[in-house]
Amino acid sequence: MSLKYAMLGFLDMIPMSGYDLKKFFDSSVRFYWTATHSQIYRTLTELEQEGLTTVEVVPQTDVPNKKLYHITDKGREALRVWVGEMPELPPLRHKLLVQLSWADRLTTPEIIIILKGYGHCLQERLALYGTAGQRELAERGRTPRERYLWNALRDNGESVYRAELDWVNRTIEGLEAHP
Amino acid sequence: MSLKYAMLGFLDMIPMSGYDLKKFFDSSVRFYWTATHSQIYRTLTELEQEGLTTVEVVPQTDVPNKKLYHITDKGREALRVWVGEMPELPPLRHKLLVQLSWADRLTTPEIIIILKGYGHCLQERLALYGTAGQRELAERGRTPRERYLWNALRDNGESVYRAELDWVNRTIEGLEAHP
DNA sequence: TGCGCCATGTAACATGTTACATGATTAT
């Protein structure tokens, strides 16, 4: 369900096409929700059928036509209700941790290589959070409170990834004592 | 794919039924992978078709018959290979963060209620990590290194959830300055 | 009398991924 409302939120900022939505997902929400273009086009059709959006076809010269999706009042109301729902812990599906569960089949250096690989991914992600582009995104919020919330989202990602990076380093150190 | 190998790992400890597997998932792996019984039975059929397991039907009196799944040599080899794969960041799908993205539609007290609700979930989860049962689980590892790894898994969960809990409290404090 | 444990499964649905499919324009 979250995808639907993530999309509605974007459409409530400004009407856009599936192609535009994909770009927004890749550039801003990438860190806590992802979607492929197949999923986005499918979901746009559903949103329209449910009356949460309407479509406007914009003819363009030279480039293909664009279908601009506008949120309806019903869509805005549905979004408001969903945003107020009680949250739960996201169901974790952490491949690395499953691998480590059964990693006693590998040598210690092999396990360390895997952990280092994961640490490298974490560092890349953290570097992205630090870029100017990501900081500016939060400044596009429409009210001071929205800007505060968007910065809090970045803070969440940074904190969690940093905690995992510390854990990776701790775990490698401990492993070196297990030959 | 992870589910398949999470199951193979359990079957390599001791042959068991789908019912047993479900209990193991609920009691030990629950924190970083989950599965419903439908999924487990479906996957067991697949594992058998791929020759990674064999089945032994154990007649029982009074209770329904049991199908014990045994891992094969091919299964053990497939597990070893999978465990050595290079890890990636798990794709995050964090409903709370999507909600917060669009939460400017709510009043500040409403947002704080949601954050507090999430903080409550985190505390419950952290309390589980601290119980004796969870500590003992790690002690069932078959080698010192496996016990070390299983404790590291618990450490990962604890660290990440604690980081999120700190973030929740920080964010609530900051929000109280935004009326 | 009703609930939880034991133990299996199927069916329908929702969600997410990958590959297939088209086709013009612009930059290297």
Place this chain on the structure above:
DNA sequence: ATAATCATGTAACATGTTACATGGCGCA
């Protein structure tokens, strides 16, 4: 030449959830 950008979509598949279906035993 060839790749990227713009812009749409479908088909097949993989994965995950919920509801339906059965049936005996032991406990409160």
